[in-house]
Amino acid sequence: MLRSGEREWELKRLPLIHDEGKLQEISCWDTDKAIPVGNRFLFWVDYYRGIIYSDVWEETPELRYMSLPVKPDPSRYHKHGRHGLSYRSLGATDTGDAVRFVEVFARCCCGCRGTTFCARSSYAFNITTWDLRMDDMTTWDKVGVVDCDELWSHPSYHGVVPHIRPEYPTVSADDPDVLCFMVQKNEYHMEDVDGDLAVRLIEFDTRLLELRFVVCYDKDSFYNPDFFASAFSRYFDASSRSRTTAKLHQQAARPIKLSLPEVARGGKGFSRRDVDGASRDT
Numbered sequence: 191m192l193r194s195g196e197r198e199w200e201l202k203r204l205p206l207i208h209d210e211g212k213l214q215e216i217s218c219w220d221t222d223k224a225i226p227v228g229n230r231f232l233f234w235v236d237y238y239r240g241i242i243y244s245d246v247w248e249e250t251p252e253l254r255y256m257s258l259p260v261k262p263d264p265s266r267y268h269k270h271g272r273h274g275l276s277y278r279s280l281g282a283t284d285t286g287d288a289v290r291f292v293e294v295f296a297r298c299c300c301g302c303r304g305t306t307f308c309a310r311s312s313y314a315f316n317i318t319t320w321d322l323r324m325d326d327m328t329t330w331d332k333v334g335v336v337d338c339d340e341l342w343s344h345p346s347y348h349g350v351v352p353h354i355r356p357e358y359p360t361v362s363a364d365d366p367d368v369l370c371f372m373v374q375k376n377e378y379h380m381e382d383v384d385g386d387l388a389v390r391l392i393e394f395d396t397r398l399l400e401l402r403f404v405v406c407y408d409k410d411s412f413y414n415p416d417f418f419a420s421a422f423s424r425y426f427d428a429s430s431r432s433r434t435t436a437k438l439h440q441q442a443a444r445p446i447k448l449s450l451p452e453v454a455r456g457g458k459g460f461s462r463r464d465v466d467g468a469s470r471d472t
Contacts, residue, residue, distance in 0.1 A: 206242065208255035215239045215262050216255055222274055223416075228286030237274025238263045243327070259320045259330035260293060279369075281361030281419055289322040290366045291330070292359040297338075314338050315355040319396065321366070333366075336396050346401040351390055363419035367397040372415060 208216060218239070225233040227243075234242045240257040260278075277294045297314050319333040342353050356371030373390045387409040393402040 202251070204244070204251055204253045206253040206255060212240075212255055212257065215257065216242075223280070225280060225282055226286075227282040227289055233280070233282075233289070235280045237278040237280075241280070254327070256328055259291060259332070275416060276357045277355075277359070279359040279361060281363070283361050283363055283366040283419070285364070288324065288366055290333070290361045291320045291322070292361060292369060293318050294356060294359055294371075296355060313354040317341075317356075317359070317369070317396065319366075319369075334396065336399070340399055341394070344399060344401060350404060351392055351401075356392070358415055358417055360417045360419055362393075365395075368393060368395050368402065370394075370417065370419075372412065372417070374409065374412075 206216065220236055221234045222237045223235050225235060227233055230245050230247050231243055232246055239262045240255060242253050242255050244251045244253050279292045281290055283290055294315055294317050297316050315338045317336040320330040321333055323329040323331060341347055351373050352375040354373065354375060356373045358372045360370040362368035370391060370393045373392060375387055389407040389409055389411050391405045395402055
């Protein structure tokens, strides 16, 4: 640990505090990602089990464990073959004041969880989100569920993004309702899946059910990707550095109207028009 104002690292062996019956989950722990939350907490997440977190400003920090709001899978503990990052995500959002967990899970045509071989719902899925109560750091509140039919039926999605399960969800650092995904049609997908083999990164508002943007890349651009949300680009804008965090958040949450003719034709870019009528090419 290196504290602000100090010049030397300090090595500490911290106790791990957990509820009764959680020892089995922790014994197979394997960190998938470390996430800073606000300016106090550091989270280590295992997407098959839960979160270990610490208040780094405590004089004597402690490690505490809490389960994710999904059933843990203690049988998966090897690094090789871990795919939790591809369909689960945890992120600090709303300027670090909130923590949201996302799961993209396959569903059957009847609505039940789990992959199906039914031709009607081969690629069907649900996107479920939960918020962590920051006052007690133990309780998860289910925010909502977006079904693939709601996504696929949206005018801006149809003909632009292949109707398959999106991967690698990422929570926006500004707006907890905004999620980013990677969508890629592969050779093994059935012929009835529309679209080419390009990699598409999309941003979707789960509250407004609005596709905010799509960016296309060559099909070989990503291999085992690991995305994370960042506000790093703000520091390149001199005018934005003088604004308050609240103003930055309001600006980032502005609704965007989309025009995606190039993506629909399989092109590499798209024209994006915002609310004041100005357009720009990306």
